[in-house]
Amino acid sequence: MIKNALDNHISVLIVDDQRTMRLILRDLLHGIGVREIHEAENGEAALDVLHDHGLSYPDLIICDLHMEKMDGMEFCNTVRRSDQLRDRQVPIVILTGDQNSLVHEVSRQVGASKVMTKPINATQLKNMMAEGIDYSLEIAQ
Template sequence: MTATDFRNYSVLVIEDEAFTRMVLAKMLANLGFKAVHQAPDGEAGLAAVVAHAPDAVVCDVEMKPLDGLGFLKALRAGNDARAKALPVVFLTNRADPAVVAEAAALGADTFIVKPATPDTLRAKLGERLV
């Protein structure tokens, strides 16, 4: 199996738990992303999308004050065509069918049930970027 080449891509991690965010950022850096940006919640995530124009987003579902679904809704509601098409991979502790359905209706690309691993990140992001 060949390694997925992410060196031309940047990614944004939106996760409210600092340790989990750091671990995800390290895994993504080790996968070869040219840049890994971080945000502690959906509001900061929206600002980071504007500031850094990432190629993909890995986003926790359950956060405060703005959760992952709120982030995605705001992202898709804007006038920026790039943001409307930005791949968003949701992280969740449980794949609740109602949450999955709502996220899909808002334009989520896929889910990873926590804990994320390098292999699941490579596979889910590789499907959307490479």
């Protein structure tokens, strides 16, 4: 469980096809004390990071829902079925501008720990991390 980014050395993987959004999230995470931040521009690139570059077990993945090549739902579903990450049950937070409750429910069904609606601010991000997201994989098992 991630209780407080300021009290824990945690690793976060940001997955978003928009460079500006990755920079915003990086700044927000730095602002709440997270120092180890990795980035990927889509789900496929994130899987490459997870499998090929030693970041096999991030403490948290923050992933956009709508991306080219591999969207957030497909990425989440793939991670949950991966032999490498399934036992770790890494929390995956899906970010979306879509407020449709069905989209949120389907995201959770494919293994998202939490779905948050954009725009997101530092307080929301810190609160999400402070409340802990270790309940994440009840759905994905």
